[in-house]
């Protein structure tokens with residue numbers, strides 16, 4: 120026992136040393152992050168990360184650490200340094216920004232995010248008593264704000280955009296909806312009338328600690344300068360510019376399909392009659408990973424997830440492929456099964 124205790128003390132010393140090194144690494148990453156912030160550059164540099172991961176794998180091979188563990192450790196320290204860099208305030212030219220729907224989960228995230236960057240944030244909300252920022256009406260925002268962010272549910276966004284359209288405001292206007300088809304027409308009309316409008320989709324939820332390393336789609340609905348103006352507001356994130364009409368076909372896969380897979384997985388578990396405790400006790404590697412994702416998805420905002428399934432007209436085709444693939448899996452012959460599995464592997468390789 121005394122021998123084990125002594126060995127564990129040695130491990131404890133090493134563990135503290137590792138944390139000390141990660142802390143030192145973070146401090147250097149922070150300096151790199153400050154340079155990036157000053158230059159309005161993205162935090163994540165995938166080509167550098169590839170080199171870093173290889174460095175861990177190579178050093179691991181020498182030190183007797185498996186490639187798998189070296190890769191996981193590399194990922195953990197890189198993710199940590201990305202978050203450190205994401206917390207560095209980015210000094211943009213301060214703007215008067217009104218977040219419509221500023222009491223919602225993403226509305227709150229955006230308000231705090233913009234306020235943290237030195238912007239003067241106000242909100243237009245249904246319940247002013249719960250607001251964390253000065254409250255104004257949409258009409259007032261149209262008169263006084265320099266940026267109006269529409270962060271409402273899909274069902275109310277069109278009416279809000281119509282009110283903004285009617286005001287002919289000169290403010291930069293964008294929504295952050297997960298589904299763009301319901302607002303594509305009005306956004307196009309607003310741009311056609313000369314308004315400063317685009318459409319943004321942060322590809323993350325309100326639990327994201329920063330924008331660093333996270334994708335932000337900035338979609339063009341006919342006013343390219345608005346795209347650039349909005350991109351600056353999200354500087355540090357990984358900005359992806361695209362024409363508005365390209366958003367929903369892709370979102371049907373990166374949101375609709377991936378939610379559907381997880382929702383169906385959870386539903387199948389509910390129908391199984393087994394308890395979570397029982398299946399977790401016999402879990403396989405794949406089951407454990409799948410449960411981690413599906414469990415997280417099951418706790419998300421149901422109204423939003425419903426809209427993502429129902430309001431994106433491209434979703435039916437994406438989820439249809441899933442339904443077909445699952446039903447065919449039950450009858451495929453061995454040869455075809457193997458071919459399809461190989462085709463899947465090849466798709467990821469390409």
Ligand SMILES: C=C(O[C@@H]1C=C(C(=O)O)C=C[C@H]1O)C(=O)O
Nearest residue numbers: 148162163164167168171197200
């Ligand atoms: C530290 C940097 O920023 C990020 C973090 C990296 C890391 O922790 O090694 C590598 C590349 C970037 O994605 C950098 O650019 O060097």
